[in-house]
Amino acid sequence: MIAPMTVYTDYLWFTTKQKREVVRITDEVAATVRTSGVQEGMVLVSAMHITAAVYVNDWESGLIQDFQVWLEKLAPSGLDYRHHQTGEDNADAHLKRTLMGHQVMLPITKGTLDLGPWEQVFYAEFDGQRRKRVVVKVMGQ
Amino acid sequence: MIAPMTVYTDYLWFTTKQKREVVRITDEVAATVRTSGVQEGMVLVSAMHITAAVYVNDWESGLIQDFQVWLEKLAPSGLDYRHHQTGEDNADAHLKRTLMGHQVMLPITKGTLDLGPWEQVFYAEFDGQRRKRVVVKVMGQ
Amino acid sequence: MIAPMTVYTDYLWFTTKQKREVVRITDEVAATVRTSGVQEGMVLVSAMHITAAVYVNDWESGLIQDFQVWLEKLAPSGLDYRHHQTGEDNADAHLKRTLMGHQVMLPITKGTLDLGPWEQVFYAEFDGQRRKRVVVKVMGQ
Numbered sequence: 001m002i003a004p005m006t007v008y009t010d011y012l013w014f015t016t017k018q019k020r021e022v023v024r025i026t027d028e029v030a031a032t033v034r035t036s037g038v039q040e041g042m043v044l045v046s047a048m049h050i051t052a053a054v055y056v057n058d059w060e061s062g063l064i065q066d067f068q069v070w071l072e073k074l075a076p077s078g079l080d081y082r083h084h085q086t087g088e089d090n091a092d093a094h095l096k097r098t099l100m101g102h103q104v105m106l107p108i109t110k111g112t113l114d115l116g117p118w119e120q121v122f123y124a125e126f127d128g129q130r131r132k133r134v135v136v137k138v139m140g141q
Numbered sequence: 142m143i144a145p146m147t148v149y150t151d152y153l154w155f156t157t158k159q160k161r162e163v164v165r166i167t168d169e170v171a172a173t174v175r176t177s178g179v180q181e182g183m184v185l186v187s188a189m190h191i192t193a194a195v196y197v198n199d200w201e202s203g204l205i206q207d208f209q210v211w212l213e214k215l216a217p218s219g220l221d222y223r224h225h226q227t228g229e230d231n232a233d234a235h236l237k238r239t240l241m242g243h244q245v246m247l248p249i250t251k252g253t254l255d256l257g258p259w260e261q262v263f264y265a266e267f268d269g270q271r272r273k274r275v276v277v278k279v280m281g282q
Numbered sequence: 283m284i285a286p287m288t289v290y291t292d293y294l295w296f297t298t299k300q301k302r303e304v305v306r307i308t309d310e311v312a313a314t315v316r317t318s319g320v321q322e323g324m325v326l327v328s329a330m331h332i333t334a335a336v337y338v339n340d341w342e343s344g345l346i347q348d349f350q351v352w353l354e355k356l357a358p359s360g361l362d363y364r365h366h367q368t369g370e371d372n373a374d375a376h377l378k379r380t381l382m383g384h385q386v387m388l389p390i391t392k393g394t395l396d397l398g399p400w401e402q403v404f405y406a407e408f409d410g411q412r413r414k415r416v417v418v419k420v421m422g423q
Contacts, residue, residue: 150396
């Protein structure tokens with residue numbers, strides 16, 4: 001029997017308390033995969049706002065702080081960005097999210113996220129305190 | 142009724158006037174999605190040349206300039222790169238494209254690109270003035 | 283006739299001799315695609331360990347060295363990272379892999395990897411000398 005194709009979509013919503021915040025979302029993505037019923041396939045997890053990131057890395061608070069320090073060094077806030085002539089003040093957030101990446105594709109094998117031992121999925125907010133969305137789209141069979 | 146799977150491929154061609162240029166391609170990708178007839182799925186948009194990028198961010202000319210200044214700071218041209226011993230002079234273009242990312246996956250929901258309010262898709266050329274290609278591959282049902 | 287959907291999974295294993303090493307894996311990924319029998323679709327190639335990268339760029343030894351020098355400049359080893367308070371010493375490897383990206387999606391057209399003339403796929407190890415894995419997941423028809 002050939003299993004039919006399934007495409008299943010969900011959205012995660014975030015309103016972070018801080019301007020910059022990192023939220024672990026592995027469990028939410030895994031739950032969406034379960035709901036989809038897909039046994040073999042992939043799931044796209046992608047930030048729908050352009051000052052936020054989705055990335056896979058370590059769930060270790062020291063490293064998460066290291067990332068913040070590092071991003072501030074490579075893409076500093078407070079510079080005289082041209083983007084700020086529009087009234088915005090978040091050019092650095094656009095740059096930081098570019099460094100981290102705004103989406104990941106996760107493999108689904110035997111009905112679950114096929115992740116390595118330390119892989120965790122994170123939502124990284126760089127201009128928060130307002131309602132934002134991540135799309136979670138499952139495709140497979 | 143179970144919708145059958147569709148895979149549809151198209152290519153976008155670019156010969157930029159400038160060595161570095163950013164071209165908005167959201168509409169071209171959306172047109173390919175419409176042509177494919179896919180209602181639910183994803184589309185891969187990927188630069189096929191290794192000194193060009195495809196990324197999602199803001200359609201605001203100030204920020205686009207900020208990106209260029211920033212990339213030049215993090216991955217300067219004019220350094221004595223080893224790659225240049227081959228006769229090339231574009232090592233920085235390889236680095237810049239790595240920072241921006243060379244591909245995106247866009248969700249397709251109800252027959253259209255499922256993008257956030259400010260998400261726009263761009264082709265970023267870092268060593269242009271010659272013919273280059275982006276693959277647009279739609280997969281879904 | 284409508285071709286049924288296929289999802290096929292394989293894993294590549296690496297135990298690099300050096301702590302940092304770059305391994306070309308284009309042929310291995312192409313072999314997996316052939317084995318899958320998929321004619322039209324995509325293949326996800328994703329590092330399952332969080333101090334390794336998978337990226338597409340040039341197969342030129344000078345440029346590969348340039349990348350290493352550049353990564354060391356942007357994400358230096360030997361700094362006093364908070365992550366190291368856990369006993370780890372590899373925070374820079376987490377940052378370097380983030381700059382390079384940890385996964386790519388490659389289009390499959392007419393049964394083969396649909397790559398541009400210079401596109402090659404690489405596994406980049408930043409904390410090696412131990413057994414690590416890359417997932418290769420083909421989806422298509």
